[in-house]
Amino acid sequence: xxxxxxxxxxxxxxLDVRELLAVSESRLPQAVGELVKHPxxxxxxxxxxxxxxxxxxxxxxPSDLRGFLxxxxxxxxxxxxxxxxxxxEREAVRHVFRVASSLDSMVVGEPQILGQVKEAYTxxxxxxxxxxxxxxxxxxxxxxxxxxxxxxxxxxxxxxxxSVAVQLAERIFGSLEGRTVxxxxxxxxxxxxxxxxxxxxxxxxxxxxxxxxxxVDLAESLGGQAVPYDKLYETAGQxxxxxxSTGAADPIFRKEHAEALLKGRRNRPVFFIDIAVPRNxxxxxxxxxxxxxxxIDDLQSVASTNSAxxxxxAERAEQIIETEVDRFALRMKSLKVVPTILSLQEYCENIRxxxxxxxxxxxxxxxxxxxxxxxxxxxxxxxxxLHTPITxxxxxxxxxxxxxxxxxxxxxxxxxxxxxxSKNLDSNQNNGKPKG
Amino acid sequence: MPLFxxxxxxxxYAVGLLYAxxxxxxxxxxxxxxxxxxxxxxxxxxxxxxxxxxxxxxxWTPASMHELESLLAFLLMVFFFIIYARFHAxxxxxxxxxxxxxxxxxxxxxxxxxxxxxxxxxxxxxxxxHVGLIFIGYxxxxxxxxxxxxxxxQEKSLKSLKAKPxxxxxxxxxxxxxxxxxxxxxxxxxxxxxxxxxAGAMLGEARQGASYFLDAKIALSIFxxxxxxxxxxxxxxxxxxxxxxxxxxxxxxxxxxxxxAANSLSHTHRFIVx
Numbered sequence: 001x002x003x004x005x006x007x008x009x010x011x012x013x014x015l016d017v018r019e020l021l022a023v024s025e026s027r028l029p030q031a032v033g034e035l036v037k038h039p040x041x042x043x044x045x046x047x048x049x050x051x052x053x054x055x056x057x058x059x060x061x062p063s064d065l066r067g068f069l070x071x072x073x074x075x076x077x078x079x080x081x082x083x084x085x086x087x088x089e090r091e092a093v094r095h096v097f098r099v100a101s102s103l104d105s106m107v108v109g110e111p112q113i114l115g116q117v118k119e120a121y122t123x124x125x126x127x128x129x130x131x132x133x134x135x136x137x138x139x140x141x142x143x144x145x146x147x148x149x150x151x152x153x154x155x156x157x158x159x160x161x162x163s164v165a166v167q168l169a170e171r172i173f174g175s176l177e178g179r180t181v182x183x184x185x186x187x188x189x190x191x192x193x194x195x196x197x198x199x200x201x202x203x204x205x206x207x208x209x210x211x212x213x214x215x216v217d218l219a220e221s222l223g224g225q226a227v228p229y230d231k232l233y234e235t236a237g238q239x240x241x242x243x244x245s246t247g248a249a250d251p252i253f254r255k256e257h258a259e260a261l262l263k264g265r266r267n268r269p270v271f272f273i274d275i276a277v278p279r280n281x282x283x284x285x286x287x288x289x290x291x292x293x294x295x296i297d298d299l300q301s302v303a304s305t306n307s308a309x310x311x312x313x314a315e316r317a318e319q320i321i322e323t324e325v326d327r328f329a330l331r332m333k334s335l336k337v338v339p340t341i342l343s344l345q346e347y348c349e350n351i352r353x354x355x356x357x358x359x360x361x362x363x364x365x366x367x368x369x370x371x372x373x374x375x376x377x378x379x380x381x382x383x384x385x386l387h388t389p390i391t392x393x394x395x396x397x398x399x400x401x402x403x404x405x406x407x408x409x410x411x412x413x414x415x416x417x418x419x420x421x422s423k424n425l426d427s428n429q430n431n432g433k434p435k436g
Numbered sequence: 437m438p439l440f441x442x443x444x445x446x447x448x449y450a451v452g453l454l455y456a457x458x459x460x461x462x463x464x465x466x467x468x469x470x471x472x473x474x475x476x477x478x479x480x481x482x483x484x485x486x487x488x489x490x491x492x493x494x495x496w497t498p499a500s501m502h503e504l505e506s507l508l509a510f511l512l513m514v515f516f517f518i519i520y521a522r523f524h525a526x527x528x529x530x531x532x533x534x535x536x537x538x539x540x541x542x543x544x545x546x547x548x549x550x551x552x553x554x555x556x557x558x559x560x561x562x563x564x565x566h567v568g569l570i571f572i573g574y575x576x577x578x579x580x581x582x583x584x585x586x587x588x589x590q591e592k593s594l595k596s597l598k599a600k601p602x603x604x605x606x607x608x609x610x611x612x613x614x615x616x617x618x619x620x621x622x623x624x625x626x627x628x629x630x631x632x633x634x635a636g637a638m639l640g641e642a643r644q645g646a647s648y649f650l651d652a653k654i655a656l657s658i659f660x661x662x663x664x665x666x667x668x669x670x671x672x673x674x675x676x677x678x679x680x681x682x683x684x685x686x687x688x689x690x691x692x693x694x695x696x697a698a699n700s701l702s703h704t705h706r707f708i709v710x
Contacts, residue, residue: 171594174610266675269611289678292594 003092003137006065006084007047007054010106013083015297019278020075023048024247028123034072036129040064043134045124047099049116050189050277050296051106056096058133093137094325100141101148101317106300107161108314109154112189114145136332144324151320154313161189162196164303165273165294169197169241172271172292177201182239184208184232185246186218189275193243194222206239208232210246233257237264243273244280251282258285273299337393337406343415344389348382441485442506442544448478449509449540452533459530472526475533479513482540486510506543508571509536515575515621523617525609531582562639569632574692576625577664581689583618584682590614591678615677618685622668633661656695663688 008021023031023046035044035055042059055065069084070076087095098104102113121138124130130138148154169176181202183190186209194205205224209215212228219226227235232252236242237260244252253261253272258281261270272293274281279295286293294302356378360366366374389409396402410416451474455467486506516532519525590608608614640654667684670676676684 168594170610171590172611174612267677268675269677286595289591289680 002059003056003089003096003133004058004065005054005056005087005092005095006069007052008080008083008085009052009054009104010297010300012085013080015277015279015295017080017083018051018053020080021048021053021069021073022050022277023053028120029127031072032124032127032129035068036127038064038068041068043131044129045120045134045138047117047120049113050275051113051300052099052104054095054099056092056134056137058137090325090329093328094321096137096141097144097321097324097328098318100145101321102145102154103148103314103317103321106296107164107303108310110161111149112161112192114142115188118142133332136335137328140324140328140331144321147324148317148320152313152317154310154317161275161296161299161303162193164299165193165241165243166196166200168273168292168294168299168302169271170200172269173240175201176241178203179240180204180206180238182206182208182236182242183218183224184236184242184244184252184280185210185276186214187245190243190245191218191222193273193275194224197241198222202241204238206235208235233260237261239270240268241271241273243275245275246280247276248280249278251280253281253285255282255284255288258288258291262288262290275299333402334394337396337402340406340410340415341390341393344386344409344413347413347415348386352378352382439485439544441481441488442540445478445480445482445485446537446540446544448474448481449533449537451475452478452529453537456530456533468526471529471533472520475513475529475536476517479510479517482506482510482513502543504567504571505539507567508574509539509543511571511575512536512539512578515572515579519579519617519621522620523609523613525613525617527586527608527614528579528582528617531585532579535578562635566632566635566639569628569635571632573625573629573632573664574696576621576628577660577685577689577692579621580618580625580667581685583614583621584685587611587614587618587678588682618681619671622664622671626664626668629661629664633657653695653698656691656698660688660691660695663691 008018010018013021028046028048031046031048032044035041035046035057038044040059040061041057041064044055044057047054047056055069057065065086066084095104100114100117102109102111105113117138121130125135166176169179173179176197179197179202181194181197181204183194183205186207194202198205205219205222206227207215207219207222207224208227208229208231209218210229212226215226215229218224236253236257242253246252258270267290269290269292272281272285272291274293274295277296281293281295283293283295285291356374359374392405393409396405399405451467451471455471458467489503489506512532513536516528516536519528586608590611593608594611609617636654636657663684667676667681667688670684671681
């Protein structure tokens with residue numbers, strides 16, 4: 001295994017730092033392209049969500065990833081050094097499994113992350129940046145995530161960001177019954193949040209998106225109402241809850257906007273749920289009386305106070321992951337012996353073919369039945385002879401002496417010799433033949 | 437003044453006091469469960485005590501400070517249960533229970549001596565209407581004040597995100613509910629306060645003429661009423677909530693307390709003849 005991973009997440013880096021490293025969906029292919037061009041990187045992919053930026057590579061020397069992170073984002077190494085984590089080999093595998101299984105999520109067990117990892121994988125694969133080793137890692141990670149979800153209760157009950165948002169809204173408004181929700185940006189997370197709130201009684205949904213058609217589509221599917229983006233400030237006052245999730249680089253709602261909004265609402269409270277990174281709502285808005293702003297990190301801190309129940313489930317999930325990491329490591333190691341087994345089989349098959357060819361002349365005319373019998377007998381001999389070496393090779397993969405056994409078998413059968421042709425074999429056999 | 441039932445009520449109110457204290461220091465589940473029945477029962481005995489008092493003396497007279505305290509405590513409890521029934525909110529109890537306990541304790545443990553009531557007070561039926569209405573108004577104002585404090589606490593905890601699970605403010609009602617409680621209390625209390633003041637003014641006018649209104653206590657009472665109007669007005673016109681509303685409510689409440697305390701300074705409005 002030569003997996004390496006470098007990244008930042010909601011635990012290690014504050015929003016300000018994650019904002020610096022965030023890669024937008026449109027820039028993702030370019031970032032992956034740059035990554036695999038980086039010296040020492042054979043395969044690579046980049047996961048960038050509002051909670052994390054992960055650069056995963058296979059074949060890279062550790063320092064290469066560091067270099068990539070710093071050169072690609074143009075961020076001075078010192079400034080973010082303390083926020084970065086790095087994992088190698090086994091640790092990297094574990095981390096990828098944990099991320100895909102939503103154990104590393106802000107809201108542990110929330111289901112969106114798996115989809116986000118899958119999207120990142122699809123992009124990288126489409127570019128040819130993921131093929132052999134990372135392919136194996138990611139497809140295993142998806143299987144592990146599925147296993148964790150089905151074997152633990154981690155994904156059940158109120159665990160998603162949407163539920164945390166609803167929970168907070170209920171602490172402000174009592175109930176969502178009859179409330180109006182405004183989506184600024186029509187992303188998937190916003191949609192999920194809106195659906196959740198409708199499920200809890202929210203009466204009206206208004207959607208404003210830079211691409212108006214997208215807003216109309218979502219409005220149709222949610223039974224809401226689309227509003228052109230340039231009418232945003234005029235209409236926002238109607239909403240009790242505003243969910244922002246646009247890719248805007250600068251805040252959409254600043255203090256003066258929020259003040260105007262409050263005035264229009266005669267100071268009735270407004271609840272901003274800002275799931276965008278970079279943030280869509282300026283932090284100082286939260287200082288206003290009657291305005292409550294929760295960004296993605298705040299939602300995290302609320303979520304983390306949630307039940308011990310999920311903690312228990314998370315522990316079970318961690319155990320599953322531990323076993324899966326072991327299994328994967330074993331598989332990666334046994335993959336190493338596959339070429340040896342193949343060349344061992346090829347070597348013997350060549351001998352068999354050569355011997356059959358040699359004897360055929362002496363036998364003269366033989367019936368198809370006899371021919372089949374010879375085939376079966378020679379194959380049987382080879383298979384029986386090879387059985388023990390091959391099983392030893394396979395089972396030794398996990399043992400410390402694996403390397404020695406591996407090496408010995410290659411040397412005994414001279415598997416590293418370039419030419420395994422019959423001529424070579426002949427001379428070998430002649431040499432080996434007792435005289436007389 | 438027969439005190440037995442009042443003392444029974446007091447001991448039950450003590451549960452409420454414990455509840456309020458324990459809530460602040462990370463409440464006990466068991467207390468939460470027994471508090472409502474206990475203070476409800478306390479209120480019932482309190483009612484018995486008031487009736488018995490009235491029957492015993494033939495006619496209930498708001499003759500002493502202690503009797504007034506007892507009546508006010510009872511009204512506060514009634515108010516608390518109305519809010520509890522309407523909003524399922526126990527949080528106002530955090531402030532009301534200790535206050536009710538103190539008022540009742542003062543009434544139940546205070547000197548049980550015969551007092552010559554102020555003849556001015558017992559000479560007219562109007563006095564009952566005046567006292568009853570004003571007390572309901574005071575209770576409403578107090579609850580509105582408590583609600584605005586709770587509003588501030590809840591708002592702060594929502595903004596600071598520091599609410600640990602189990603901390604008492606995580607059990608506060610939702611912000612909108614607290615807001616509604618405060619507003620409804622003001623609305624309900626306003627007519628009582630107004631009519632109570634009118635009744636008082638008519639009494640005073642009849643007895644002393646215009647000079648009555650120059651008295652400190654009377655002036656403060658009228659000032660309280662004006663503040664009451666200001667709170668309602670800012671609420672109606674500008675939707676004042678949160679900090680600004682809480683400052684106003686605090687100010688109004690302090691004025692009301694001053695007006696109550698001004699009894700001892702007043703020349704014309706005293707419960708007892710000096």
